Amino acid sequence: MSSPTTVDDEQLAALVRSVERNGRRVTALDALVRQLAGDLAEVAATLVPEAAGPDPVRSWLLSQDPEQAVTDLADLVGWTRRVFLRYPDAVLSACWLWHPEVIEELWWLRRAHAEAFDPKAGTWLRVGDWHDRQRPGVAKRVRAAIGTCELSLHRTGTAHARPAAPAPLADHAEPIAVAWTKDALAPRPEPTDEQLHEADAYMRQQHRRT
Template sequence: MLSVARALDRTGKRVGNLEESVRRLATDVSRLAGVVAGRPAATSSSDARPDGPPRASWLLAAGTDSELLPAALDDLIAWLDLVYLRFPDALLTACWLWHPSVIEELWWLRGAHADAYDPDTGSWLRVGDWHDRQRPGVARRVRDVLTKCDLSLHTGDRADRGPAAEPAPAPLAVHAATVAVEWGRSGTRPVPTTEQLDEARTSSAAQVRGRR
């Protein structure tokens, strides 16, 4: 009888422990359900992201009169102050907003940072890649552009030359169709015509003048 009583006592303790485990599990499930219910609904678009800028090119968005651009820049600037400018090699001069290529570089870096630290899809490997490769590369390219420029260079005639100048269109673009046909016909490198050589010299001279 004593052994039976001890067995019953052990069984009672196990049942009590099991009930406590079930209560804790129910609490955890309830908490998890609340978290899931509070999250934004998933969309079918791969560009929908809980954090960071939309996955789009600033260079393509500029000039579209998009109402999203001011908010996007506000988000970028907040991130620059919070993250990017805390690194000692980060440099932004007063004219950075006048350089679309600089905004593009910082724009994608901000998106990559959000991806790397995403609570669901991020990883330490992505974080390491952001710190070791992506951020230093952007910082170097941005610094190379901005250290050669000044906001005063974006005014008047000075805006048409030097680092503030708009990029020239692709040289000899009018001959693209002809060259493409030659490539497709023979598979060998097309031979430039006299006209194309003359245009190339004119284009090169204009590029040199634009850098001065």
């Protein structure tokens, strides 16, 4: 028969072993929790969108998304009233929306204005460049493009109603490209009789338009 002391020692030893086992389990569980936390953080990083950066550069002339075009043009209309038309040399004819080249000019000027005055990325140097060079340049070109135009000149059959003309002699671009890549220092290919005829017809057409 075991003595009370022996029993107590055995119970104590069993208790120590149990505590050790539980300690190892807790340690393993703690490591597992840390691993799961790291895995969850990685998953969350893939689900949370990146912080919004600057607006992408977009050309009005290359617009293909109607919804985006509507949004951009509405923004531009508001900006012309708040900013562009505040300057005495800024002129917009009633038909300015019918001139895609004018919208393109105003659009880039509007975005340059936003960059110059951006609370984080803007600088006084950009602001000065916008006031001294960019805005006057666009105002001058817009005035030259539509200063004498009116909406009635955009009706069917008028000059402004015609679609943009293709680049002259565009069908002959391939041999020029091939010749250039073979030897950039060599003379350009000599014009053929066909090309000279097309060029002459193009010039006559241009004279008739003017």
